[in-house]
Amino acid sequence: MLTKLEKYRFQAFVAAAFFVCDAGAQAVVSEVRAPSESSIPAGPRGVAIQEGRQLMNETRQRLPKNVGNGLNCSNCHLAGGATAYASPWVGIWGVFPEYRARSGKLISLQERINDCFERSMNGKPLPYTSTEMTNILAYMQWLSTGVPTGVSVTGRGFGAIDQKLKADANHGKQVYADKCASCHGADGSGMKGGEHGYTFPPLWGADSFNDGAGMARTYTAAAFVKHNMPLGQGGTLTDQEAVDVSEFFTHQPRPVYPGKSHDWPLGDKPKDARS
Template sequence: MRKNIIIVAIVSLVASYGLLLSCTQSDAGKSAQSDAGKTAPVKSELLSPIAFDSSAVPNTPFGKAVLYGRELMINTAYYIGPTGVNGRYLRNYMSCSNCHQNGGIKPHSFSLVFSQDEYPQYRAREGKVLSLSDRVNNCINRPMNGKSLPYDSKEMLAFLCYLKWINDQWEHDTRFKEKAAAPLQLTDTAASPQRGAVLFEANCSRCHGGEGQGLLNSQGRRYVYPPLWGDSSYQSGSSMHRVIKMAGWLKTNMPYDRVTPNTPFLTDQQALDLAAFVNDDRIHKRPVPKDGKDYPDVLTKPVDYGEGPYFDFFPQVQHKFGPYPPIIRYLKEKGLKPSY
C-alpha cells in the first residue's frame, strides 16, 4: 500500500513537470592461481544478455520519465556532469553505467533491478536509513564527487521512474537472483597489488590508460573508459574501493571485449590482484569523502573495508588485501555475520 502511494506521488510529480576494462591473458597471477583452487563458477543463465526495449515503454508522462531516466543512467555526465546540458551536479565525467552496466540491467554488474524493492533501507556505511532518492544522491555524492539532486527535480524523478520500470520488468527474472557481483572463492592467499600491476598493463591499460586516467569521448563530456584512480575517479570508501567487491565485478565484466556471457576471462585470484592494484592507496590517490567517518558501528564494517577501527584484531593491511578467510572465520566464531 505504502509503495503504491509513493508511486502515485512520483507519477503525479512527473506529470506536473510536463515530463516529459587484453591482448592475451597474462601469466601474472598463475602462481597465485595454484593456491586459489578452482574459480567459483558462475551460472551461465545468469549472464545471458538482457535488452532494454524502449518500444515497450508507454507514451505517457511516466514513460517519458522512464526513457529520460535510462538516458541519465547511460549518459549521466552529458546531462548533469561538470558541463551538463541539464544541470551541473557531478564533479567528474563518469556515468552510472560505468559500474551499473546496461543501465543497471546487466546481471552481476551491480544490477539495480531490485532497488525499488530494497529501499528504504538501513545503510551500515552511513549508519542510517536511506530512501531510494537518498541512495541515488549517495552515488552522485560518492563515486561522482558531486552535489545532491533536488528531490523534486526532473532528473531525480526520472531516476526513480526508471528504477520502478526495470523492477516491474525483471523482478522475477532468475538471472538477477544471485548477488549483484560474481561469487569469488576466497583463499588464504592475499591479493597482490604487484601481480595486479602486471595484469593491468597487459589487459587494462589499453583502454583505461597507463596511469589509469581513462578516456573521454571526442566532445570531452563523458568517459568512454572511466578513470580508475586520481581526482576524477571514485572516492575512497565507495563500493568499488573495496577489493572483494571490485573483484567480483571485474570477474564477469572485464576486460569487456574478452569476457563472455558464460566464461569469465580472469581467475578469481587475478580479479582480486587487479582490484588490489587499482585500489592500493599507497600508490593511487583519489578523492576523500568530506562528511566524516563511514560505518559508525564497527560491527557492521565489511571485511574488506580498508580503514579502521575494526571489531577484530586483524591489521588494516589484511582487511584491505587479505587473506580474508581468517577474518571471516573469526567474526563467525563471535556470532557475527561478516559482510563483503
C-alpha cells in the same frame, strides 16, 4: 535510556529480523532481463523513463553540478543497469527501503542513489523532489517491470569473489598492464570518447571515483572485475587475478571522501574498507 550505540544496534536488529523473516517468502528471478522498449508508455511517464535513462548514461554531461568527476552511472551499472553482476537496477525498485550496513540503518532508494552521487561520482546529492530524481526513479521502476515487490534478482550486485585470497598488488600491477591498460590507460586515466565523457572510464586520479565508493574496496572491485572485465570477456580472469589487479588500482591516488569516517556506525567494518 538507550545510548546512541545501543539505539543503532536495536535498529539494526529490528531491520535484520524484518528481512530474515521476509526472506523465506521471497522468490528469486532467474535472470536479469530489461523490459522491451515497446513497453515504454506514451505520455509524461514515458518521457520521464526516457529522460531517466539518459541521465544514467550521460550523467556527467547532463548533471554537471552533481558530478565531480568524469564518470557516468553506466560506467559501473553496465548497459544502463541491465547487466547481471554489474549492479543492475532491474528489480531494484521493489527491494527498498533496505537495511544497509554501511549506513547502519534502513535507507530509501533515493538515499542509495545519492550515495552513488557523493561517492562514485565524487559529487553532490540530488534533491529528493527534483525532476532529475523523479526521472531516475521512473527509469528504475520501468526496468523492474515484471519483478515482484520484495524479490532480489539473481545477478544483483557484483557477484561473489573469494575474500580469503590474499591480495598481491605487485602481481596486480602486471595483470593491469596485460589486461586493462589498453583501455583504461597505463596511468589509469581512461580513454576519452569526446567532449562529454569517456569511452573507457578512469580507474584512478581526479576524474575517478573517490575512496568512499564501494568500487574503492579491493574485494568489491574484484567481484565486478571478475564478472565483467575485460569488457566483453567477463569470467576470464581467475579470482586471484581479479583480487590482485583490484588491490593495485583501488589503492592508486584518488579523491578523498571525508564522510567515510562515519561509515559502519555499528561496527563490523569490512577488511577492505578504506580509512
